[in-house]
Amino acid sequence: MTATGALRGLSLSLALLTLAACSPRGAELEIIPARTACPPPKVVAVRWRLPADEPLPAQLTINGPGKPTKPWRKASTHEGEANTGSWAGDGLTVTLVSKAGKPLARRTLTREPCAKR
Numbered sequence: 001m002t003a004t005g006a007l008r009g010l011s012l013s014l015a016l017l018t019l020a021a022c023s024p025r026g027a028e029l030e031i032i033p034a035r036t037a038c039p040p041p042k043v044v045a046v047r048w049r050l051p052a053d054e055p056l057p058a059q060l061t062i063n064g065p066g067k068p069t070k071p072w073r074k075a076s077t078h079e080g081e082a083n084t085g086s087w088a089g090d091g092l093t094v095t096l097v098s099k100a101g102k103p104l105a106r107r108t109l110t111r112e113p114c115a116k117r
Helices: 003-017
Strands: 028-033 044-049 058-063 070-075 079-083 093-097 103-108
Touching: 028 093, 028 103, 044 058
Parallel strands: none
Antiparallel strands: 028 044, 044 079, 058 070, 058 093, 093 103
């Protein structure tokens, strides 16, 4: 692997790592691509963590670019993980919503463009 290829791989890995973060309300939401090679992943794992005092169930909603938000899964445990179907792609946004309807955390799947060969 060339130095340029290694740097591109590192850059891509860093872009994917930024998808995990903690919200100001203490909830965590993470999108984990099943693979890092081009083309963009179609199946991703979504991992969540709610504060212990957050009432259950929470809701995971999804939307893609230009698409309306819709319910995807219930988060009936304070920590969990679920895989999307093969429909996930660049621009998919997942929002963790409290039982009261307030957004707790939001992440969007983004990737750098694939290098042309």
